[in-house]
Amino acid sequence: MNKLLLAVMLGVALAANSGACVAAPDEALLDAARRHEAPLLATLKELVLIESGSSDAAGLARMGDYAERRLKELGAAVERKDGIVTARFKGTGVRKLMLMAHMDTVYQPGILATQPYRVDGKRVYGPGIADDKSGIALILHTLALLRSAGWRDYAQLTVVFNSDEEIGSRASGDWIAMQAGEHDFVFSCEPHGAPLDGILLSASGIATATMTVQGRAAHAGVAAKAGRNALIELSHQLLQTKDIEVPGTQLNWTRANVGMVTNQIPASATALGDVRLSAPDGVQRLQQALREKVATPLVSDTVTTVELKAGRPPYLATAAGRAWAAKAQGIYAEIGRELALYPGSGGGTDAGYASRSGKAIVLESFGLGGEGVHGNDEYITLDSVLPRLYLLSRMLQEAGASR
Ligand SMILES: [Zn+2]
Incomplete structure (x- = not known):
């Protein structure tokens, strides 16, 4: 994610949930999300310890190997080409759902020597930890918790992890656009800015x-x-x-x-x-x-x-996308959280490529909360893990059940 994108996320009013009828949380799902908090953080640490700058072919290959192994353990058929890991799950429902995140970072090889993984209070620091290793960890653990809950309400569930987002997605953009065009919903898991917890409705x-x-x-x-x-x-x-x-x-x-x-x-x-x-x-x-x-x-x-x-196409949530963003606010309200809807930014995201065909409902910023992306103090916030696991799980369930 472009740094500018986070900068302009500031100053956005939170949508008021007051007056709306707030549903009770799915307690079983919330419990499952709680059980995945610590394992997700362990996965995130492993991901951070694999350096994977956009120009680091060896590091990105190791990231690809790691992602492939984890996705196969979840039962996926995995395809790899052009640095892209594409995993497919077959379900029993009717909807086609896609999740995406990127494996590359803006950091150079050797960065961990000067910018190590470290936990400090409610924050966990490391190069690429928010942008976008948090998205990868969140996807892996959302799928794991839904799998253990026996959820298979989708015809097709596809995961795409690319390796060149930070340099314009020139090799992966067309692939993302093509895959997204064959799905009903796409959830892009870029991080969102802390402390304002929200999702982005447009990007340049x-x-x-x-x-x-x-x-x-x-x-x-x-x-x-x-x-x-x-x-x-x-x-x-x-x-x-x-x-x-x-x-x-x-x-x-x-x-x-x-x-x-x-x-x-x-x-x-x-x-x-x-x-x-x-x-x-x-x-x-x-x-x-x-x-x-x-x-x-x-x-x-x-x-x-x-x-x-x-180059990268613009991302603009459609009317249907905005309706689903409002649904995300309702899901957050179930667990007593507020979700801001950010109107736009001058940065770019692969949600633009995913929107290109206009077929799928595309939503952005389902990763963890964090700040300092592309800088020397990038971090994620520990208290974003549970709500974000719950949010993405519930969104997938709702999308799968939609008709
Ligand atoms: Zn990113």
Whole structure:
């Protein structure tokens, strides 16, 4: 999860549960969740002790081996490719449910030497412990406790753990999108910020814009007028497009490359821009608007083109997703907890890829509570373990039973 994503989670009002009819908790399930608190923390410690930075192929292979073993012990058929662990369980119900989390972290090999696993009061520290090893541990133990409760009310239950979330999910994004498109529900288990306990309803998508100007080279001293200055034209086009307004998109030009020597009128120039998206069709609409703008040159006989390359798609909870988020609030109320619904963020999540087909109901931030992600004091809170085990278990049961 992007650090920014957690930062903007702050300042969100808790939804009021007052006045709503609060159901009694499922005591048997709550007891089972209590029995899994300590084992979950033991699993989490094992996960933290396997370093697994996005570029650490050996570490990620060890993480994959660990996840495969644990999922097989739970009765899954496991498939591995491109660093992705996909586990499938067959049930007796009708709904198709998917759970996901990522195995990679932002940390470099050797990080445990300076940032060790440690417990301090109500917090447990370690690199990647919240983002997103907490999601993996939570999924493993939610499945274990539901299995021991005899729950099999699903046609298909799929778990996807990928290895490149922190570097844009370029190898796993299409796989996640494809798998999610074959399911009715997807629960993405990224961590949420402590102390405000909540789930996220939207996150930005990302794209890259490339503007290219083609002009004509000429000697800058003796034949400048014969040239068509691509640098001047690029400057003009950047100014023309810098404040372009396309709803659901945000563009900032951030890099440029032009000119080799000072005594030549430059024949070509390129600029790159960062694009953030909150609308699924934002790439197409922004690209169209940019193309219309750049059609008017300042320097005659120059040609400017703009291409947008889509990265991680935006995540935006649908009306059905929001209804299920409200259901999550009701489940939390059963155990006397409040759940905030965060409207959005500038960060990204793989829930965007899961939403791409528009078929599944996708919900985000079902991992443990924690803070300091991507930093040198990343931690999870011990008191988030029990409510989050209960929440995900009950959500799966409700999703499985939904018609
Ligand atoms: Zn993450």
